[in-house]
Amino acid sequence: MPRFHISLLFILILSCSGKPVSNSTEEIVSSDKEVVCFIYHRFGDSRYPSTNTPVKDFEAHLAYLKKNNFQLLTFSEAIEYLQSDKPARKTAVITIDDAYKTFYERGLPLLKKYSIPATLFINTKTVGGGDYMNWAQLEDAIKHKVEIGNHTHSHDFFLNQSAATRYKTFKDEIELSQTIISEKLNTKPIVFSYPYGEFDTKMKDIVKEVGFIAAAAQNSGVMYSGDDLFECPRFPMSESYSAKDKFIEKASMKALRVKKRSPNDYIMPKGNQPLLTLTFDGEGLRLNQLQCFVQGGECALDVVDKQKVVVTLQAAKPMTKKRRTLYTITVPDKQGIWHWYSHLWINTAVD
Incomplete structure (x- = not known):
């Protein structure tokens, strides 16, 4: 992935992501x-x-x-x-x-x-x-x-x-x-x-x-x-x-079309090392080039279901120093255009 894409990931990012609901999983219309x-x-x-x-x-x-x-x-x-x-x-x-x-x-x-x-x-x-x-x-x-x-x-x-x-x-x-x-x-x-x-x-x-x-x-x-x-x-x-x-x-x-996410919250949970599960539309994407990033640290990416394209993202280490930290997932499509999705975690214990 080119350097400008990686550096860009360190900006505060939020993807639009579906109808607002109060439960732990969010459905998104394409x-x-x-x-x-x-x-x-x-x-x-x-x-x-x-x-x-x-x-x-x-x-x-x-x-x-x-x-x-x-x-x-x-x-x-x-x-x-x-x-x-x-x-x-x-x-x-x-x-x-x-x-x-x-x-x-x-x-x-x-x-x-x-x-x-x-x-x-x-x-x-x-x-x-x-x-x-x-x-x-x-x-x-x-x-x-x-x-x-x-x-x-x-x-x-x-x-x-x-x-x-x-x-x-x-x-x-x-x-x-x-x-x-x-x-x-x-x-x-x-x-x-x-x-x-x-x-x-x-x-x-x-x-x-x-x-x-x-x-x-x-x-x-x-x-x-x-x-x-x-x-x-x-x-x-x-x-x-x-x-x-x-x-x-x-x-x-381009947007990465996330269909479901869990949890559906942005406040950093106890432990400061939250697990995020995403389900997204993989049509037309080069899934073998799927990448994840954690702002200021390393990201652990696991493909749980290749057919439905269900993945989990987690910081390799607890995130304790920053107030706002991003989990970001990126992937190019068959035309070489990059798609991404980011989830923001907010650590209210940090000023």
């Missing part, structure tokens, strides 16, 4: 339509390389998408497209989290130049403060094909709160943010982004209950028809991964 979605934070701000995208790289991304005839949609338009009976097209979405000033100053002018829409997820508590856009700038962005999404009020680590307070606080913040955005911008968001990409199954249910049509995580992967729309993946951009050749590889990625 279809042909896919959407590649990208997440950005800062632009031309080298103080924060892990969330910064050089301006020249961002322009190269937009120029590539335009030149190669991608259908370019907002996040909510992409959800509508996936759920519609429209024919499959090469489709991409640009999203930006947190609404830093550098988006308004350096990112938005390029979106305007290439006439590309985008979705901006904002946390309302920080609007107008420090490095963040103010309400006038947000209002101006809306005039230029920018959709506003909800990113909670405080952008807190909600999983650090006890279950007794977490869900009420989470819901209250979402609703407060909705009210503020409606009052300040005269628009009501219909899409949501989890702060830090962290959530549990009940938080996901709350997002749906509040009335959003979909939610995005801060992790890479490819959206496809039939996915769980409340844990959709995005390819994160940073200085380490935003070079044009790496961007093109991301834009060409």
Whole structure:
């Protein structure tokens, strides 16, 4: 597997994965339509390389998408497209989290130049403060094909709160943010982004209950028809991964169509060495090239059933130092295009 694929696996990844249910196994519906979605934070701000995208790289991304005839949609338009009976097209979405000033100053002018829409997820508590856009700038962005999404009020680590307070606080913040955005911008968001990409199954249910049509995580992967729309993946951009050749590889990625997974949770269990079982559609894939990776460690892969393509993934050693760790499985198809699926484990004992 080429080095750029391996390095790419160290980005936070979440694959969209089926209808939201509360039991331990999740059923996923297959279809042909896919959407590649990208997440950005800062632009031309080298103080924060892990969330910064050089301006020249961002322009190269937009120029590539335009030149190669991608259908370019907002996040909510992409959800509508996936759920519609429209024919499959090469489709991409640009999203930006947190609404830093550098988006308004350096990112938005390029979106305007290439006439590309985008979705901006904002946390309302920080609007107008420090490095963040103010309400006038947000209002101006809306005039230029920018959709506003909800990113909670405080952008807190909600999983650090006890279950007794977490869900009420989470819901209250979402609703407060909705009210503020409606009052300040005269628009009501219909899409949501989890702060830090962290959530549990009940938080996901709350997002749906509040009335959003979909939610995005801060992790890479490819959206496809039939996915769980409340844990959709995005390819994160940073200085380490935003070079044009790496961007093109991301834009060409395909989803690994996982049909079942167990467990259906993201919180790191006791022992810090969880076993993940996946069943996926192996049609057209070169299964002899199947690989697995554990972020920051070694992965043990076992093919339990070759006919149904049931595999297990497990870290070779306990994962105790990182808050977020990925299990990722990748495989090329017969045309040489890589497909992947990643599952995120969150260790709430690590700050």
